[in-house]
Amino acid sequence: MLQLRDLTRRFGDITAVDGVSFDVSDGQLTxxxxxxxxxxxxxMRMVMGVLARDEGxxxxxxxxxxxxxxxxxxxxxxxxxxxxxQPVLDQLAYLGELHGxxxxxxxxxxxxxxxxxxxxxxxxxxxxxxxxxxxxxVQIIAALIAEPAALILDEPFSGLDPDAVDSMTDIxxxxxxxxxxxxxxxxQLDLVQRLCDRLTIMARGRVVASGTVSELQAGGPTRxxxxxxGDAGWVRDARHGVHVVDVDGPTALVEIVQxxxxxxxxxxxxxxxxxxxxxxxxxxxxxxxxxxTA
Ligand SMILES: Nc1ncnc2c1ncn2[C@@H]1O[C@H](COP(=O)(O)OP(=O)(O)OP(=O)(O)O)[C@@H](O)[C@H]1O
Numbered sequence: 447m448l449q450l451r452d453l454t455r456r457f458g459d460i461t462a463v464d465g466v467s468f469d470v471s472d473g474q475l476t477x478x479x480x481x482x483x484x485x486x487x488x489x490m491r492m493v494m495g496v497l498a499r500d501e502g503x504x505x506x507x508x509x510x511x512x513x514x515x516x517x518x519x520x521x522x523x524x525x526x527x528x529x530x531x532q533p534v535l536d537q538l539a540y541l542g543e544l545h546g547x548x549x550x551x552x553x554x555x556x557x558x559x560x561x562x563x564x565x566x567x568x569x570x571x572x573x574x575x576x577x578x579x580x581x582x583x584v585q586i587i588a589a590l591i592a593e594p595a596a597l598i599l600d601e602p603f604s605g606l607d608p609d610a611v612d613s614m615t616d617i618x619x620x621x622x623x624x625x626x627x628x629x630x631x632x633x634q635l636d637l638v639q640r641l642c643d644r645l646t647i648m649a650r651g652r653v654v655a656s657g658t659v660s661e662l663q664a665g666g667p668t669r670x671x672x673x674x675x676g677d678a679g680w681v682r683d684a685r686h687g688v689h690v691v692d693v694d695g696p697t698a699l700v701e702i703v704q705x706x707x708x709x710x711x712x713x714x715x716x717x718x719x720x721x722x723x724x725x726x727x728x729x730x731x732x733x734x735x736x737x738x739t740a
Pocket of ligand 1: 457460462480481482483484485486487488489524
Protein backbone atom coordinates (compact mmCIF):
# COMPACT_ATOMS: atom_id res chain seq x y z
CA MET A 447 0.00 0.00 0.00
CA LEU A 448 1.21 3.43 -0.93
CA GLN A 449 0.38 6.33 1.39
CA LEU A 450 1.02 9.97 0.51
CA ARG A 451 1.09 12.27 3.49
CA ASP A 452 1.16 16.08 3.28
CA LEU A 453 3.25 16.15 0.12
CA THR A 454 4.28 19.65 -0.87
CA ARG A 455 6.37 20.89 -3.77
CA ARG A 456 7.10 24.47 -4.77
CA PHE A 457 8.61 25.87 -7.94
CA GLY A 458 9.66 29.41 -7.06
CA ASP A 459 6.48 31.25 -6.09
CA ILE A 460 4.19 28.46 -7.32
CA THR A 461 3.08 25.79 -4.87
CA ALA A 462 2.42 23.03 -7.42
CA VAL A 463 1.48 20.45 -4.77
CA ASP A 464 0.16 21.70 -1.46
CA GLY A 465 -0.21 19.24 1.43
CA VAL A 466 -1.48 16.33 -0.64
CA SER A 467 -2.52 13.16 1.23
CA PHE A 468 -4.24 10.04 -0.09
CA ASP A 469 -3.79 6.27 -0.24
CA VAL A 470 -3.30 3.91 -3.15
CA SER A 471 -4.46 0.64 -1.65
CA ASP A 472 -3.33 -2.86 -2.58
CA GLY A 473 -5.39 -4.41 -5.34
CA GLN A 474 -7.17 -1.15 -6.14
CA LEU A 475 -7.23 0.89 -9.26
CA THR A 476 -7.03 4.49 -8.10
CA UNK A 477 -7.88 7.20 -10.60
CA UNK A 478 -6.14 10.56 -10.31
CA UNK A 479 -7.94 13.45 -11.93
CA UNK A 480 -7.68 17.22 -12.08
CA UNK A 481 -7.39 19.98 -14.66
CA UNK A 482 -4.22 21.03 -16.45
CA UNK A 483 -1.67 22.19 -13.92
CA UNK A 484 -3.55 20.75 -10.92
CA UNK A 485 -0.39 18.99 -9.70
CA UNK A 486 -0.89 15.34 -10.68
CA UNK A 487 2.37 14.87 -12.59
CA UNK A 488 4.36 16.63 -9.87
CA UNK A 489 2.78 14.33 -7.26
CA MET A 490 3.56 11.21 -9.29
CA ARG A 491 7.13 12.34 -9.86
CA MET A 492 7.59 12.73 -6.11
CA VAL A 493 6.17 9.24 -5.54
CA MET A 494 8.70 7.87 -8.02
CA GLY A 495 11.55 9.87 -6.49
CA VAL A 496 12.39 11.60 -9.79
CA LEU A 497 11.49 14.91 -8.15
CA ALA A 498 12.41 15.86 -4.59
CA ARG A 499 9.62 16.88 -2.23
CA ASP A 500 9.80 20.00 -0.08
CA GLU A 501 7.59 18.53 2.64
CA GLY A 502 5.69 15.38 3.42
CA UNK A 503 6.16 11.64 3.56
CA UNK A 504 5.55 8.72 1.26
CA UNK A 505 4.98 5.36 2.93
CA UNK A 506 5.29 2.02 1.18
CA UNK A 507 3.72 -0.81 3.19
CA UNK A 508 3.84 1.36 6.30
CA UNK A 509 7.51 2.44 6.13
CA UNK A 510 9.12 5.46 4.44
CA UNK A 511 9.62 4.60 0.77
CA UNK A 512 13.21 3.82 -0.26
CA UNK A 513 15.00 4.13 -3.59
CA UNK A 514 14.99 0.35 -3.72
CA UNK A 515 11.17 0.31 -3.37
CA UNK A 516 10.81 2.98 -6.06
CA UNK A 517 12.92 0.92 -8.47
CA UNK A 518 10.32 -1.82 -8.17
CA UNK A 519 7.48 0.50 -9.16
CA UNK A 520 6.41 0.46 -12.80
CA UNK A 521 6.29 4.05 -14.04
CA UNK A 522 4.86 5.61 -17.14
CA UNK A 523 6.13 9.19 -17.09
CA UNK A 524 4.31 12.07 -18.75
CA UNK A 525 7.36 12.81 -20.87
CA UNK A 526 7.38 9.14 -21.98
CA UNK A 527 11.10 8.77 -22.73
CA UNK A 528 11.64 6.01 -25.25
CA UNK A 529 14.54 6.40 -27.66
CA UNK A 530 12.97 7.08 -31.07
CA UNK A 531 15.86 5.59 -33.06
CA GLN A 532 16.05 2.26 -31.22
CA PRO A 533 14.03 -0.82 -32.24
CA VAL A 534 11.07 -1.63 -30.00
CA LEU A 535 12.15 -5.08 -28.80
CA ASP A 536 15.81 -4.15 -28.22
CA GLN A 537 14.79 -1.13 -26.20
CA LEU A 538 12.28 -2.98 -24.03
CA ALA A 539 14.71 -5.89 -23.54
CA TYR A 540 17.37 -3.44 -22.39
CA LEU A 541 14.93 -2.03 -19.80
CA GLY A 542 14.14 -5.58 -18.67
CA GLU A 543 17.84 -6.31 -18.23
CA LEU A 544 18.23 -3.12 -16.20
CA HIS A 545 15.57 -4.60 -13.91
CA GLY A 546 17.70 -7.74 -13.51
CA UNK A 547 15.99 -10.02 -16.05
CA UNK A 548 18.05 -12.21 -18.35
CA UNK A 549 17.93 -11.09 -21.98
CA UNK A 550 16.10 -14.27 -22.90
CA UNK A 551 13.39 -13.92 -20.23
CA UNK A 552 12.96 -10.24 -21.00
CA UNK A 553 12.50 -10.89 -24.73
CA UNK A 554 10.02 -13.70 -24.12
CA UNK A 555 7.88 -11.66 -21.73
CA UNK A 556 8.04 -8.59 -23.99
CA UNK A 557 7.00 -10.58 -27.05
CA UNK A 558 3.95 -11.81 -25.08
CA UNK A 559 2.98 -8.24 -24.26
CA UNK A 560 3.60 -7.03 -27.82
CA UNK A 561 1.36 -9.85 -29.00
CA UNK A 562 -1.40 -8.67 -26.66
CA UNK A 563 -1.23 -5.17 -27.98
CA UNK A 564 -1.16 -6.37 -31.59
CA UNK A 565 2.40 -5.15 -32.05
CA UNK A 566 4.35 -8.41 -32.41
CA UNK A 567 5.09 -7.70 -36.07
CA UNK A 568 6.53 -4.28 -35.17
CA UNK A 569 9.10 -5.64 -32.70
CA UNK A 570 12.04 -4.85 -34.97
CA UNK A 571 10.79 -1.42 -36.06
CA UNK A 572 12.34 1.72 -34.67
CA UNK A 573 10.03 3.42 -32.14
CA UNK A 574 9.80 6.56 -34.31
CA UNK A 575 8.21 4.53 -37.12
CA UNK A 576 5.22 3.68 -34.94
CA UNK A 577 2.08 5.81 -34.74
CA UNK A 578 1.68 7.83 -31.53
CA UNK A 579 -0.93 5.40 -30.20
CA UNK A 580 1.39 2.46 -30.82
CA UNK A 581 4.30 4.27 -29.17
CA UNK A 582 1.98 4.70 -26.22
CA UNK A 583 1.38 0.94 -26.15
CA VAL A 584 5.14 0.36 -26.10
CA GLN A 585 5.43 2.81 -23.18
CA ILE A 586 2.89 0.81 -21.25
CA ILE A 587 4.80 -2.41 -21.86
CA ALA A 588 7.93 -0.62 -20.61
CA ALA A 589 6.17 0.14 -17.31
CA LEU A 590 5.07 -3.48 -16.91
CA ILE A 591 8.45 -5.14 -17.39
CA ALA A 592 9.82 -7.08 -14.44
CA GLU A 593 6.66 -7.60 -12.40
CA PRO A 594 6.23 -4.19 -10.77
CA ALA A 595 5.28 -3.95 -7.08
CA ALA A 596 3.11 -0.87 -7.82
CA LEU A 597 2.12 0.98 -10.97
CA ILE A 598 2.26 4.76 -11.32
CA LEU A 599 0.94 5.73 -14.73
CA ASP A 600 0.70 9.30 -16.00
CA GLU A 601 -2.19 9.41 -18.48
CA PRO A 602 -1.80 5.86 -19.76
CA PHE A 603 -5.05 6.01 -21.73
CA SER A 604 -4.37 9.18 -23.68
CA GLY A 605 -4.13 8.60 -27.41
CA LEU A 606 -5.26 4.96 -27.27
CA ASP A 607 -7.92 3.60 -29.62
CA PRO A 608 -10.84 1.63 -28.07
CA ASP A 609 -9.12 -1.76 -28.60
CA ALA A 610 -5.99 -0.56 -26.86
CA VAL A 611 -8.10 0.94 -24.03
CA ASP A 612 -9.59 -2.53 -23.53
CA SER A 613 -6.17 -4.24 -23.56
CA MET A 614 -4.84 -1.64 -21.14
CA THR A 615 -7.84 -2.09 -18.84
CA ASP A 616 -7.38 -5.88 -18.83
CA ILE A 617 -3.70 -5.50 -18.00
CA UNK A 618 -4.34 -3.08 -15.14
CA UNK A 619 -7.02 -5.38 -13.73
CA UNK A 620 -4.65 -8.35 -13.92
CA UNK A 621 -2.26 -6.37 -11.74
CA UNK A 622 -4.87 -5.30 -9.20
CA UNK A 623 -6.18 -8.88 -8.95
CA UNK A 624 -2.67 -9.85 -7.87
CA UNK A 625 -2.90 -7.24 -5.10
CA UNK A 626 -0.79 -4.55 -6.77
CA UNK A 627 -1.74 -0.91 -6.11
CA UNK A 628 -2.25 1.08 -9.31
CA UNK A 629 -2.44 4.87 -9.60
CA UNK A 630 -3.28 6.36 -12.98
CA UNK A 631 -4.02 9.91 -14.01
CA UNK A 632 -6.56 10.71 -16.68
CA UNK A 633 -8.68 13.49 -18.13
CA GLN A 634 -11.25 10.98 -19.40
CA LEU A 635 -13.82 11.10 -16.61
CA ASP A 636 -16.17 8.54 -18.17
CA LEU A 637 -13.29 6.08 -18.30
CA VAL A 638 -12.27 6.84 -14.72
CA GLN A 639 -15.86 6.37 -13.54
CA ARG A 640 -16.08 3.03 -15.34
CA LEU A 641 -12.70 1.65 -14.29
CA CYS A 642 -11.44 2.86 -11.00
CA ASP A 643 -12.16 1.52 -7.52
CA ARG A 644 -11.35 4.86 -5.92
CA LEU A 645 -10.37 8.26 -7.15
CA THR A 646 -8.65 11.37 -5.96
CA ILE A 647 -9.50 14.74 -7.47
CA MET A 648 -6.96 17.58 -7.36
CA ALA A 649 -7.40 21.28 -8.04
CA ARG A 650 -4.80 24.03 -7.65
CA GLY A 651 -2.32 21.70 -5.93
CA ARG A 652 -4.74 20.33 -3.34
CA VAL A 653 -6.90 17.24 -2.97
CA VAL A 654 -10.50 18.43 -3.22
CA ALA A 655 -12.24 15.03 -3.12
CA SER A 656 -11.27 11.41 -2.55
CA GLY A 657 -13.24 8.17 -2.29
CA THR A 658 -15.15 5.63 -4.33
CA VAL A 659 -17.35 6.95 -7.13
CA SER A 660 -20.45 6.05 -5.06
CA GLU A 661 -19.08 7.85 -2.00
CA LEU A 662 -18.48 10.98 -4.05
CA GLN A 663 -21.94 10.67 -5.61
CA ALA A 664 -23.54 10.28 -2.16
CA GLY A 665 -21.72 13.41 -0.97
CA GLY A 666 -23.16 15.48 -3.82
CA PRO A 667 -26.52 17.29 -3.87
CA THR A 668 -29.73 15.22 -3.76
CA ARG A 669 -31.59 15.84 -6.97
CA UNK A 670 -34.88 14.57 -8.34
CA UNK A 671 -36.32 14.64 -11.82
CA UNK A 672 -40.05 15.28 -11.97
CA UNK A 673 -41.88 14.67 -15.24
CA UNK A 674 -45.55 15.66 -15.42
CA UNK A 675 -48.42 15.17 -17.84
CA GLY A 676 -48.54 18.96 -18.37
CA ASP A 677 -46.24 21.94 -18.02
CA ALA A 678 -43.96 21.92 -14.97
CA GLY A 679 -43.59 25.72 -14.82
CA TRP A 680 -45.52 25.94 -11.52
CA VAL A 681 -42.66 24.11 -9.74
CA ARG A 682 -40.68 27.36 -9.87
CA ASP A 683 -43.24 28.96 -7.54
CA ALA A 684 -43.71 25.98 -5.22
CA ARG A 685 -42.52 26.53 -1.65
CA HIS A 686 -41.35 23.11 -0.59
CA GLY A 687 -37.79 23.70 0.58
CA VAL A 688 -36.50 22.52 -2.76
CA HIS A 689 -34.23 24.43 -5.09
CA VAL A 690 -35.31 24.36 -8.72
CA VAL A 691 -32.28 23.66 -10.89
CA ASP A 692 -34.07 23.62 -14.24
CA VAL A 693 -37.53 23.46 -15.79
CA ASP A 694 -37.98 22.30 -19.38
CA GLY A 695 -41.60 21.83 -20.56
CA PRO A 696 -43.09 18.97 -18.53
CA THR A 697 -39.80 18.20 -16.73
CA ALA A 698 -38.31 19.84 -13.66
CA LEU A 699 -34.98 19.11 -12.01
CA VAL A 700 -35.01 19.97 -8.32
CA GLU A 701 -32.46 19.87 -5.54
CA ILE A 702 -33.58 18.85 -2.08
CA VAL A 703 -32.34 21.51 0.32
CA GLN A 704 -33.88 19.93 3.42
CA UNK A 705 -34.35 16.17 3.84
CA UNK A 706 -37.94 14.95 3.34
CA UNK A 707 -39.09 17.97 1.38
CA UNK A 708 -39.47 15.91 -1.80
CA UNK A 709 -42.69 14.33 -0.48
CA UNK A 710 -44.82 17.51 -0.31
CA UNK A 711 -43.61 18.41 -3.81
CA UNK A 712 -44.66 15.01 -5.16
CA UNK A 713 -48.03 15.28 -3.41
CA UNK A 714 -48.67 18.67 -4.95
CA UNK A 715 -47.66 17.39 -8.37
CA UNK A 716 -50.06 14.44 -8.06
CA UNK A 717 -52.86 16.75 -6.93
CA UNK A 718 -52.30 18.89 -10.05
CA UNK A 719 -52.40 16.03 -12.56
CA UNK A 720 -50.58 12.96 -13.81
CA UNK A 721 -46.97 12.37 -12.71
CA UNK A 722 -45.02 10.41 -15.31
CA UNK A 723 -41.75 10.16 -13.40
CA UNK A 724 -40.29 11.12 -10.06
CA UNK A 725 -36.79 9.73 -9.70
CA UNK A 726 -33.55 10.41 -7.88
CA UNK A 727 -30.86 11.66 -10.22
CA UNK A 728 -27.41 10.28 -9.42
CA UNK A 729 -24.84 12.85 -10.55
CA UNK A 730 -22.30 11.79 -13.15
CA UNK A 731 -18.66 11.99 -12.14
CA UNK A 732 -18.27 14.90 -14.56
CA UNK A 733 -20.84 16.93 -12.56
CA UNK A 734 -19.17 16.12 -9.25
CA UNK A 735 -15.83 17.01 -10.79
CA UNK A 736 -17.13 20.39 -11.94
CA UNK A 737 -18.51 21.14 -8.49
CA UNK A 738 -15.47 20.18 -6.42
CA THR A 739 -12.97 21.84 -8.73
CA ALA A 740 -14.94 25.08 -9.21
N1 LIG B 1 9.76 21.83 -13.38
C1 LIG B 1 8.86 22.80 -13.16
N2 LIG B 1 9.22 24.08 -13.02
C2 LIG B 1 8.32 25.04 -12.77
N3 LIG B 1 7.00 24.83 -12.63
C3 LIG B 1 6.58 23.58 -12.78
C4 LIG B 1 7.46 22.48 -13.04
N4 LIG B 1 6.74 21.34 -13.11
C5 LIG B 1 5.45 21.69 -12.90
N5 LIG B 1 5.35 23.03 -12.70
C6 LIG B 1 4.11 23.76 -12.40
O1 LIG B 1 3.43 23.07 -11.37
C7 LIG B 1 2.03 23.09 -11.56
C8 LIG B 1 1.49 21.66 -11.59
O2 LIG B 1 1.92 21.02 -12.78
P1 LIG B 1 1.67 19.47 -13.06
O3 LIG B 1 2.39 19.14 -14.33
O4 LIG B 1 2.01 18.68 -11.87
O5 LIG B 1 0.09 19.43 -13.28
P2 LIG B 1 -0.82 18.27 -13.89
O6 LIG B 1 -1.99 18.12 -12.99
O7 LIG B 1 -0.02 17.04 -14.15
O8 LIG B 1 -1.28 18.91 -15.27
P3 LIG B 1 -1.62 18.23 -16.70
O9 LIG B 1 -2.94 17.54 -16.55
O10 LIG B 1 -1.68 19.41 -17.61
O11 LIG B 1 -0.49 17.29 -17.03
C9 LIG B 1 1.81 23.88 -12.85
O12 LIG B 1 1.54 25.21 -12.51
C10 LIG B 1 3.15 23.76 -13.57
O13 LIG B 1 3.35 24.85 -14.43
